Amino acid sequence: MSRSTTLGVAVIGTGRMGADHVRRLHEVTNGARVAAVVDVDAERVKRIADGIEGCSAFTDPAAAMAADGVDAVLIASPGTAHEAALMTAFEHDLPVLCEKPLTPGSASALRVLEAEQRLGHRRVQVGFMRRYDPEYVQLKALLETGRLGRPLMLHNRHRNVATPPGFTSEMLINDSVVHEMDITRWLLEQEITAVTVLKPTPSGNAPEGLQDPQFVVFETSGGAIVDVEINVNCGFGYQVQAEVVCERGTARIGDGHALVTQQAGHWGGAIAQDYTERFEDAYDRQVQAWVDATRRGEVTGPSAWDGYATAAVCEAGVRAQQEGGRVEVTLADRPPFYA
Numbered sequence: 457m458s459r460s461t462t463l464g465v466a467v468i469g470t471g472r473m474g475a476d477h478v479r480r481l482h483e484v485t486n487g488a489r490v491a492a493v494v495d496v497d498a499e500r501v502k503r504i505a506d507g508i509e510g511c512s513a514f515t516d517p518a519a520a521m522a523a524d525g526v527d528a529v530l531i532a533s534p535g536t537a538h539e540a541a542l543m544t545a546f547e548h549d550l551p552v553l554c555e556k557p558l559t560p561g562s563a564s565a566l567r568v569l570e571a572e573q574r575l576g577h578r579r580v581q582v583g584f585m586r587r588y589d590p591e592y593v594q595l596k597a598l599l600e601t602g603r604l605g606r607p608l609m610l611h612n613r614h615r616n617v618a619t620p621p622g623f624t625s626e627m628l629i630n631d632s633v634v635h636e637m638d639i640t641r642w643l644l645e646q647e648i649t650a651v652t653v654l655k656p657t658p659s660g661n662a663p664e665g666l667q668d669p670q671f672v673v674f675e676t677s678g679g680a681i682v683d684v685e686i687n688v689n690c691g692f693g694y695q696v697q698a699e700v701v702c703e704r705g706t707a708r709i710g711d712g713h714a715l716v717t718q719q720a721g722h723w724g725g726a727i728a729q730d731y732t733e734r735f736e737d738a739y740d741r742q743v744q745a746w747v748d749a750t751r752r753g754e755v756t757g758p759s760a761w762d763g764y765a766t767a768a769v770c771e772a773g774v775r776a777q778q779e780g781g782r783v784e785v786t787l788a789d790r791p792p793f794y795a
């Protein structure tokens with residue numbers, strides 16, 4: 457691909473996230489086109505490809521990655537399918553934006569790290585889109601000035617309206633709190649060293665058998681304490697909030713105070729109903745940044761190391777949830793390749 461041509465992207469997995477990324481690449485992103493779509497559901501993928509000129513439909517990711525006009529890959533299949541897709545992308549030396557999780561489990565994430573290192577250059581960006589959310593970006597920039605002093609604590613709230621069918625207690629950690637793991641590492645520039653999970657009496661809104669909400673505590677390598685209220689059947693809205701408490705002040709995001717109305721004896725604003733609404737801008741910026749970097753021949757953004765490190769914290773989190781008590785995170789040494 458030359459710099460003047462658009463980036464031909466194969467989108468693997470065209471469910472909720474994949475279909476939204478196809479729309480984004482087709483209608484919002486500059487410098488890219490959807491060259492191929494892949495899904496094990498042949499009818500679904502054909503329907504999507506038929507709506508986009510020059511886009512081919514595949515049911516096999518490997519066939520799509522070998523096709524003419526495919527310069528890069530966006531993986532949005534379920535996490536269990538990510539390792540195979542990543543390995544195939546490496547065989548073709550294709551740049552990848554891989555939805556979180558990089559892979560479910562640290563052993564498979566380590567295999568991906570090793571394979572990327574064998575290539576000799578970075579190819580993977582992981583879809584931790586909150587790093588592109590303007591509010592989180594502002595918070596990070598403020599912390600970097602040092603004006604507030606050293607971060608002591610980070611309080612997070614992560615609320616979803618309701619869970620889809622099949623959502624398990626482990627998924628509150630692996631699918632949901634994984635975002636706070638990434639945000640903690642990114643904002644504080646520290647690794648998470650231990651996890652404790654407290655379990656309130658489940659909400660009456662939660663499906664039978666689901667441990668929801670949970671209260672998760674991280675300890676970090678720099679001595680900060682981080683808590684996460686994960687509450688995924690709250691019923692009223694999609695909310696992601698964070699407050700950093702530092703030595704000389706605090707900073708808070710996610711209150712959603714964009715538009716406040718006063719009417720009929722009340723004041724207030726709307727609460728987003730899901731992540732595609734709350735983080736629409738972040739997803740747009742993430743994909744644009746990935747396309748721009750890829751066209752420059754660079755890889756920026758969250759790396760495969762970030763994907764591995766969060767997988768390791770997820771494992772500790774699930775053990776803490778199931779066994780109780782404080783579980784230390786087991787993390788490999790960070791290779792210089794990911795410095």
Ligand SMILES: NC(=O)c1ccc[n+]([C@@H]2O[C@H](COP(=O)([O-])OP(=O)(O)OC[C@H]3O[C@@H](n4cnc5c(N)ncnc54)[C@H](O)[C@@H]3O)[C@@H](O)[C@H]2O)c1
Pocket residue numbers: 468469470471472473474494495496497517532533534535537555556557583584585631731
């Ligand atoms: N960043 C975020 O905020 C965010 C939000 C939701 C989901 N996700 C991630 O996006 C990914 C997809 O989630 P989703 O909610 O869209 O799931 P989904 O179930 O809606 O869609 C997955 C799609 O992949 C297809 N598929 C299954 N196996 C496949 C394979 N081997 N090859 C190709 N296609 C295959 C399925 O048929 C389905 O159409 C997951 O990794 C999930 O964790 C990220």
Ligand SMILES: O[C@H]1[C@H](O)[C@@H](O)[C@H](O)[C@@H](O)[C@H]1O
Pocket residue numbers: 616631632635688731
């Ligand atoms: O997979 C989704 C997604 O990652 C959302 O950003 C998160 O808020 C949800 O809790 C999770 O289930």
